[in-house]
Amino acid sequence: MKNKIRLGILGGGGDSLIGIVHRIASSMHDSYEIIGGVFNPDYNENLKFAEEIGLDKKRIYEDYEKMIEEELKLDESERVQVVSILTPNFLHYPMAKKLLENNFNVICEKPMTTTYAEAKDLENIYKSKNLTFAVTYTYTGYPMIRQMKEMIKSGVIGDIQRVDLQYYQGWINPIIHDSSKRSETWRLQPEKSGISCCIGDIGTHAFDMLEYVTGMEVKELLSDLNYVYDDNTMDVDGTILIRFSDKIKGVIRASQIATGEENNFTVAIYGKKGGLKWEQQNPNYLYHLSDTDPMKVLKPGHDYNSNFSKISAKLPPGHPEGMFDSMANIYNGVAREINGNKEFDGEYPTLNDGLRGMLFIEKAVESHKNGNKWVKLN
Ligand SMILES: NC(=O)c1ccc[n+]([C@@H]2O[C@H](COP(=O)([O-])OP(=O)(O)OC[C@H]3O[C@@H](n4cnc5c(N)ncnc54)[C@H](O)[C@@H]3O)[C@@H](O)[C@H]2O)c1
Numbered sequence: 001m002k003n004k005i006r007l008g009i010l011g012g013g014g015d016s017l018i019g020i021v022h023r024i025a026s027s028m029h030d031s032y033e034i035i036g037g038v039f040n041p042d043y044n045e046n047l048k049f050a051e052e053i054g055l056d057k058k059r060i061y062e063d064y065e066k067m068i069e070e071e072l073k074l075d076e077s078e079r080v081q082v083v084s085i086l087t088p089n090f091l092h093y094p095m096a097k098k099l100l101e102n103n104f105n106v107i108c109e110k111p112m113t114t115t116y117a118e119a120k121d122l123e124n125i126y127k128s129k130n131l132t133f134a135v136t137y138t139y140t141g142y143p144m145i146r147q148m149k150e151m152i153k154s155g156v157i158g159d160i161q162r163v164d165l166q167y168y169q170g171w172i173n174p175i176i177h178d179s180s181k182r183s184e185t186w187r188l189q190p191e192k193s194g195i196s197c198c199i200g201d202i203g204t205h206a207f208d209m210l211e212y213v214t215g216m217e218v219k220e221l222l223s224d225l226n227y228v229y230d231d232n233t234m235d236v237d238g239t240i241l242i243r244f245s246d247k248i249k250g251v252i253r254a255s256q257i258a259t260g261e262e263n264n265f266t267v268a269i270y271g272k273k274g275g276l277k278w279e280q281q282n283p284n285y286l287y288h289l290s291d292t293d294p295m296k297v298l299k300p301g302h303d304y305n306s307n308f309s310k311i312s313a314k315l316p317p318g319h320p321e322g323m324f325d326s327m328a329n330i331y332n333g334v335a336r337e338i339n340g341n342k343e344f345d346g347e348y349p350t351l352n353d354g355l356r357g358m359l360f361i362e363k364a365v366e367s368h369k370n371g372n373k374w375v376k377l378n
Contacts, residue, residue, distance in 0.1 A: 004033040005335055008071070008080035010064050010095055011087030013039035014049045018109060021138070021327050022084050023053070028314070028328035031335035035080050036060050038067055064095050068102050082132070082334065085109060089200070090192045093118040100125045105132040107334060111204050111361060112354030114194030119358040126351050134334045135354035137208040139265065140346065141329035143300035143312040143321070144286040148269070148276050149213045149346060150306035157271030160214055163242060163250030164268040165206040168258035172197070172236050176228050176257060188234045197234035199225065199364045202265075203254035207360040208353055209267055210252065212346060216244050217356070222374045223364040228257065240364055284320050308344040
């Protein structure tokens with residue numbers, strides 16, 4: 001019987017949004033076994049939740065430092081091998097740092113840290129180790145996004161000339177207009193979230209996706225953010241002009257006050273020979289546009305897809321897969337690397353992707369605060 005990878009989890013308790021996505025995703029390819037962790041800062045809540053999901057209380061700890069200390073006492077054959085960090089943003093850096101220093105592989109939620117300096121520090125530690133570090137830009141796991149990446153790489157749409165990414169949500173709208181609710185959400189508190197709310201939370205998904213599917217690095221940006229109220233220090237909406245070069249340009253539009261929108265993330269890349277469009281709320285369709293032919297709609301699991309896209313669909317065509325499956329593909333990428341089976345570029349978003357994400361957030365805020373000036377990403 002194959003040995004499953006022993007997984008620890010920090011955050012992601014029963015009260016969280018993203019915890020269940022990681023727990024299900026980690027089990028989908030039969031590669032991981034959840035061993036324990038710290039699901040909640042309150043130890044009793046932590047134990048209660050661990051019991052609910054059937055974990056051994058011996059491997060549930062008061063905090064991440066205790067977890068690392070106790071796990072290191074165990075024989076390597078029993079010790080947790082990979083730790084997923086699913087807490088609010090400000091805890092990612094101290095947790096990831098200590099985990100890397102003590103030779104644990106890491107799967108970290110985005111944004112990777114709260115500052116670029118912290119992300120750089122993680123990079124330095126990571127470079128001195130032989131470990132796997134993934135950042136869960138979840139949407140890169142969709143089969144049709146992977147198909148888009150491979151089609152762009154093989155020149156199907158020709159040289160890129162225009163990019164347009166939109167990530168619209170409306171969930172902050174009722175919160176931003178109510179000052180008491182505003183103080184309750186950690187995403188609007190800089191000490192917990194970092195310097196940005198909307199750009200840090202969802203703009204960073206769009207930025208990562210842009211670099212992921214094009215395989216190119218953004219060189220400059222100009223941003224115009226909206227804070228809505230003078231006493232609110234965190235952006236909830238932004239428009240960011242993007243330049244890869246003088247001749248390749250586009251836009252990232254992100255909003256959490258797009259009233260009534262749910263998770264409307266769209267990616268459109270236009271080249272000289274054609275365009276590719278994808279919508280997160282209809283993730284099983286990839287639209288291929290051209291000047292001459294009728295629009296084609298590509299779907300997962302078919303032979304016409306690339307091998308990378310094909311390994312990212314578990315079921316035959318016509319069986320919709322969604323966000324859990326997309327996250328599962330990222331977990332699978334990490335497992336394939338740990339087990340020495342990784343084949344494709346982009347099987348999971350890397351520490352460098354997390355670092356680029358932090359650079360993007362800081363530069364977007366800098367551009368806005370300096371009077372909407374162009375800034376270089378270097
Ligand atoms: N990849 C995605 O698409 C995606 C989607 C949602 C959230 N996220 C990211 O996931 C992270 C968590 O977001 P969320 O919406 O689930 O937050 P949340 O507030 O819903 O849940 C946070 C969880 O962390 C736990 N926690 C808090 N402090 C802790 C500590 N000291 N030790 C252990 N656990 C602790 C809480 O008890 C809770 O279970 C954020 O960084 C967020 O940006 C990513």
